[in-house]
Amino acid sequence: MHLADLPTPQVLIDRPRLFSNIDRVQQLASSAGVALRPHAKTHKSPAVAKWQIEKGAVGICCAKLGEAEVFVEAGINNIRLPYPVNPFSAARLIALMDRATLSIIVDHLEVARGWSDAMRRAGRALDVLVKVDVGFHRCGIDPASGALGFLQAVAAMPGLRLRGLLSHAGHGYHAASEDELRSVAARETETLTALRDRATKAGISLDEISVGATPTLRFSAGQAGITELRPGNYVYFDRTQVALGAATLDDCALTVLATVVSKPAADRIILDCGSKTLTNDQARGITKATGYGAVVVDHRGDGAAPRRVDETLTIERLSEEHATVRVTGATALEPGDRVRVLPNHSCVVSNLVDVVRLVEGDRVVDTLPIAARGKIT
Numbered sequence: 001m002h003l004a005d006l007p008t009p010q011v012l013i014d015r016p017r018l019f020s021n022i023d024r025v026q027q028l029a030s031s032a033g034v035a036l037r038p039h040a041k042t043h044k045s046p047a048v049a050k051w052q053i054e055k056g057a058v059g060i061c062c063a064k065l066g067e068a069e070v071f072v073e074a075g076i077n078n079i080r081l082p083y084p085v086n087p088f089s090a091a092r093l094i095a096l097m098d099r100a101t102l103s104i105i106v107d108h109l110e111v112a113r114g115w116s117d118a119m120r121r122a123g124r125a126l127d128v129l130v131k132v133d134v135g136f137h138r139c140g141i142d143p144a145s146g147a148l149g150f151l152q153a154v155a156a157m158p159g160l161r162l163r164g165l166l167s168h169a170g171h172g173y174h175a176a177s178e179d180e181l182r183s184v185a186a187r188e189t190e191t192l193t194a195l196r197d198r199a200t201k202a203g204i205s206l207d208e209i210s211v212g213a214t215p216t217l218r219f220s221a222g223q224a225g226i227t228e229l230r231p232g233n234y235v236y237f238d239r240t241q242v243a244l245g246a247a248t249l250d251d252c253a254l255t256v257l258a259t260v261v262s263k264p265a266a267d268r269i270i271l272d273c274g275s276k277t278l279t280n281d282q283a284r285g286i287t288k289a290t291g292y293g294a295v296v297v298d299h300r301g302d303g304a305a306p307r308r309v310d311e312t313l314t315i316e317r318l319s320e321e322h323a324t325v326r327v328t329g330a331t332a333l334e335p336g337d338r339v340r341v342l343p344n345h346s347c348v349v350s351n352l353v354d355v356v357r358l359v360e361g362d363r364v365v366d367t368l369p370i371a372a373r374g375k376i377t
Helices: 015-032 046-054 065-073 087-097 109-122 147-155 170-174 178-201 239-243 346-350
Strands: 010-014 078-081 101-106 126-131 160-167 208-211 254-265 268-271 294-298 307-309 313-318 323-327 338-342 355-360 363-369
Touching: 010 015, 015 046, 015 355, 046 065, 065 078, 065 087, 087 101, 087 109, 101 109, 101 160, 109 126, 109 147, 109 160, 126 147, 147 160, 147 178, 160 178, 170 178, 178 208, 254 346, 294 313
Parallel strands: 010 355, 078 101, 101 126, 126 160, 160 208
Antiparallel strands: 010 254, 254 268, 254 338, 268 323, 294 307, 294 338, 313 323, 355 363
């Protein structure tokens, strides 16, 4: 099948770029002597997860238990949930423990006690890591206030095995320069290793120091003390990662194939990839990236690198089924013509479709079900 045979919009995954990303980041982790545990929320595909593990990943991360259930059913047997899962879901997690090695995070003592009680009643032991706030100020304990006491309390809870510390430097997405990204990665490591050293002196052994964010990945890999990297977006990349310097246009494996469905005026065209395809996420980054994605062009016209952004086209508004594109100057595009759009945020885009098309050039080589899409509980 060729791309011309597909109705649009379609989410496309470029197979050579996908495997290049998997290989490159696995090599980065292996060369640094740290474990790679990709976050599967980006692709939500057991097929992609298996490719990552075949290349050397120790397992995967899932955001929600519903995702984990899908991946365990597909045969993935080492899963970490770096998300504050509530003990309300203990029965579901315990059921999975018979089929896979699972670990979760805790950052609240009552939640930790709830898990301790659930595990004690079930006669089980659950691996946990303590989530530490390293500057993003979302989840995680404050490393400067009561952190050691928190670790001591969790370490003493029956039914829990305290494995280590975990963080997410999400504030790296708001960095204004590469030096700032480097500094975010360094401060993250310093915060975690300092807390680990305090715990060691207090008699608490912490074997794992786990970090995860694609923008800081290239800097975190070289930090002494890190034992695990948990990037997710790297498998596809997107316009935000390009704007942050974490990828080039030619690294981006996920694009949206769209059709021009209307040209109401010389300065406006309409694509069929609205918010149900591209999402309303804005791009963030060191370099400016306006609009809800970028129309990308291949210089040779054969689907191969190098790419460039068509700067005459700005996707300035999304409706559910429409992408309104402002034309600066002139465009030869007419209704019926097709374009490739690089989304601002690939993780959300892959969650919006039932399948993605694995492609090489203009040829469709496979169709991958997004088996874990919509698993939000």
